Structures are given as C-alpha cells and as structure tokens.
Amino acid sequence: MDFKDLNIKEDIIDILKKSGITKPTPVQEECIGIIKDGRDVIAQSQTGTGKTLAFLIPTLEKINKNKKDVSALILTPTRELALQISNEAEKLAEPLGLNILSAYGGKDIKSQVNKLKGNIHLVIATPGRLLDHLDRKTISLKNLDIFILDEADQMLLMGFKNEIDAILKETNKKRQSLFFSATMDSQVKKLAYRYTNDPAFIEIKSQEVTLEKINQSIVKTTDRRKFDSLCKVLDGDNPFMAIIFCRTKRRADKLEEDMGSRGYNCEKIHSDISQAKRERIMKNFRNMKTQYLIATDVASRGLDITGVTHIYNYDFPETAEDYIHRIGRTGRAGENGDTCAFVTDKNTKILEDVENKLGFKIKVRFDDTEN
Incomplete structure (x- = not known):
C-alpha cells in the first residue's frame, strides 16, 4: 500500500517524498481513512511508529481554509513534542494554505496573541498555555471540528487530567475526537471513552518490529565504577x-559536567532548562553538531530524531515499558541501532522483567564488577 491508496492529496504526497517517506506505516494505514471518514479514534501505538502523521495528514486535509475559527486542536504534554509536531505540520500545511499556531510555555505569549488576530486553522498546544489563552479569551474553541490528544498516557502521568477536562468543556460537543497513546491502561481508556462517540479502537503491535533491528547489550558495573564503564x-x-x-x-547535570571534563561533545536536556536553550540544544543535536544528548525520560518523551545510532541507559529504567520506549529511539526506518545499559546489583529485578518481556537474555558486553 502507498499514500495514493489512502487518497492523500498529491501536494502532501510530494512533501512526504521529499522527507523520504514513501509508504505509510501500519498506524497510518489503519488511521488515515477512518479519520478522513469523520469517525472518533482511540489508537494505541508506540513512539516511533509514525502516529504523528497518522493524525496530521487527515486532519490537515479536512480543514476548510475559509473557516474563520480554529478548526483543529492538538493537545500534547510537553513543549518539545508541541514543537516537533508543529515542525511536521508546517511542512504539510504550506501547500494547503493553512495557518498554524504553536502555543506552549516559554514562548512569548504576546506574539501568540498577535498571531491569533489572524486566521488560525490549527492550534498545537500544551495544556497550561492553552488554558491561559482561553482565560484571556484570545482563543475560542466553540466551533472546533477536530480535537486530538497525543501521548494520553503521559498527560495523565504528568497530572493534566483536570486541564484536559477544562479544555474540552470549551469545545464544540459535535467535534471529532482522536486519542493517541503509547500505552493503554484503565485510566487512559476511561478518559478516552468519556470524550469519544462510538470510537474505532486501533492497536498497533509494534514492539517486535521496532526492536528486531536493535542490537542490545548490558554492562555489569557498580555505582562507583559506572562513569568509567x-x-x-x-x-x-x-x-x-x-x-x-x-x-x-x-x-x-552531573553526567554532562563529568563527560565535558573528559572532552566529550555533549549537551543535556531536561525540564529545568529554558525553552529557547532546549530548542537550540535539539537543533544542534539534529544537525549533528552535538554527538551525545544526555536526557531524562520526561524531557525526551515523544522526541522523534532521525539518525540516532546508539542509546545508552546510564541509569537503568524503572519499568520494562520505559526500557522499550527508550531503546525504540534507534533502529528506525529500517536502519540498525545499538543499545547498551549499565546494570548494578539494584537493577537485577527490573533487568529480569525486561528480559521476560523481550523473551531472551540480553548479552553481557563486559563485567566491570570484577577486580
């Protein structure tokens, strides 16, 4: 199947081709047609499976550019994810003549307010900044056609349930609602079913596909020796x-300082770093000016960076799901990837959980616990 089979506009197909995207991923195959038909969707799909385009393509195609009100809203938990979705959306929106506003904290609200005086078709926002605009009455969602909640599990984990409720109260009850989540526990399902009407439930089993091109290894070490390992x-x-x-x-912070003192080309990203600086760091990394990006889980959630060849778990993740999310950031688009995790005695139990989930023992690269 290709994008023509999904009845995608030629302008969009051409832009996708320029980015090297010629065939839809499974989540795109499943979702695009259903979303274009106007049905609500609840989709479970791992990070890195192409879900952003699965909702962006049909949403942008459905927007009427002559409509004066905001037509579509994408709500996302972090500024990094809002920025990433905005970059993808702007590429696709240009030939369609659509205007997009990114609304997230750390960006000058006055410039956002000024932009809103024009004709904005799609808003991509984090909950706090969107509520700020709603309070100021600089955004109206009364005639919203499509609502998209991305990373629904992270939204709940980060405590945004009340904000989501408050935002949805401001929207048109006849809207189309799309919920996307990497995991689907009872809380996520409860939220999604509450705000959707007869939704199509789509589950993409992607872990095997994502992981089969990833070469995984571990190093046994101690807290004292970990940095040298x-x-x-x-x-x-x-x-x-x-x-x-x-x-x-x-x-x-400590790892960046220690690596920098040994001459490694590295930068860190976490939620205490200013938005402007985070954008500069991510740009440097994407442009390969920085070799090593040191990240926390929250700061990196949803980041889709092409070309990442290696993932290192300096601190072992707390759950098997987190391990799979982390290593899934390499080995994408048919490329091979390498991962290495540093395991101390206190990580033994969670390592067993990971290996049970994977169905095999991860090879030991070397043992640094031995004298």
Whole structure:
C-alpha cells in the first residue's frame, strides 16, 4: 500500500517524498481513512511508529481554509513534542494554505496573541498555555471540528487530567475526537471513552518490529565504577549520534559536567532548562553538531530524531515499558541501532522483567564488577 491508496492529496504526497517517506506505516494505514471518514479514534501505538502523521495528514486535509475559527486542536504534554509536531505540520500545511499556531510555555505569549488576530486553522498546544489563552479569551474553541490528544498516557502521568477536562468543556460537543497513546491502561481508556462517540479502537503491535533491528547489550558495573564503564563503551563505539538516559535532572547535570571534563561533545536536556536553550540544544543535536544528548525520560518523551545510532541507559529504567520506549529511539526506518545499559546489583529485578518481556537474555558486553 502507498499514500495514493489512502487518497492523500498529491501536494502532501510530494512533501512526504521529499522527507523520504514513501509508504505509510501500519498506524497510518489503519488511521488515515477512518479519520478522513469523520469517525472518533482511540489508537494505541508506540513512539516511533509514525502516529504523528497518522493524525496530521487527515486532519490537515479536512480543514476548510475559509473557516474563520480554529478548526483543529492538538493537545500534547510537553513543549518539545508541541514543537516537533508543529515542525511536521508546517511542512504539510504550506501547500494547503493553512495557518498554524504553536502555543506552549516559554514562548512569548504576546506574539501568540498577535498571531491569533489572524486566521488560525490549527492550534498545537500544551495544556497550561492553552488554558491561559482561553482565560484571556484570545482563543475560542466553540466551533472546533477536530480535537486530538497525543501521548494520553503521559498527560495523565504528568497530572493534566483536570486541564484536559477544562479544555474540552470549551469545545464544540459535535467535534471529532482522536486519542493517541503509547500505552493503554484503565485510566487512559476511561478518559478516552468519556470524550469519544462510538470510537474505532486501533492497536498497533509494534514492539517486535521496532526492536528486531536493535542490537542490545548490558554492562555489569557498580555505582562507583559506572562513569568509567560508560567512557570505556563510548570510546569503543564512537557513535555517530547517541542519546544517554539518566534517571533525574541532577544525574543529567552531573553526567554532562563529568563527560565535558573528559572532552566529550555533549549537551543535556531536561525540564529545568529554558525553552529557547532546549530548542537550540535539539537543533544542534539534529544537525549533528552535538554527538551525545544526555536526557531524562520526561524531557525526551515523544522526541522523534532521525539518525540516532546508539542509546545508552546510564541509569537503568524503572519499568520494562520505559526500557522499550527508550531503546525504540534507534533502529528506525529500517536502519540498525545499538543499545547498551549499565546494570548494578539494584537493577537485577527490573533487568529480569525486561528480559521476560523481550523473551531472551540480553548479552553481557563486559563485567566491570570484577577486580
């Protein structure tokens, strides 16, 4: 199947081709037609499976550019994700003559208010900044046609349930609602079913596909030796583009300082860093000016960066699902990827959970616990 089979406009197909996208992913195949038909959707699909385009393409095609009110709203938990979706949307919206507003904290609200005086078709927002606009009456959602909630599980995890409720009270009851989530527990389902009408439920089993091209390994180490173990691995791999995951902001700060003192080309990203600086850091990483991006889970959630060759779990993740989310940021679009996790005694139980989920033992690269 290709995009023509999904009746996508030629202008959009041409833009996708320029980005090297010629065939729809499973989530795009499943969702695009249903969304174009106007049906509500609840979709479970892992990060990195192409879900952003699964809702962007049909949404942009459905917007009437002559309509004066905001037609579509995409609500997302983090500024990074809002920025990433906006970048994708702007590429596709240009030939359709549609105007987009990104509304998230850290960006000058006055410039957003001025832009809203024009004709905005699609708003991509984080909950706090959108509520700010609704309070100021600078955005009206009364005639909204399509509402999209992206990363619904993260929204609930980050405590945005009340904000979602408040925003949806401001929308048109006849709207089309689309809920996308990497995981689908009872809380996510409850929220999604509450705000959808006879939805199509789409579940994409993607983990096997995502992981089959990823070469996984672990290093056994101790807290005291972990940094030296990491340096040993980095010097051996000399990766093209790598993300190194830390458990907390403080750990990311310390690792950036220690790696910088040893001459590694690295930058950190976490929620305490200003928005302008985060955008600059991400731009440097995407443009391969920075070799190592040190990240926390929250800051990196939803980041879709092409070309990441290696993922390092400096701090072992807290759940098997988190492990799979993290390593799924490499080995994309048919490319191979490499991952290495640093395991101390206290990580033994969660390592067993990960291996049970994967269905195999992860190979030990070396053991740094031995004298």
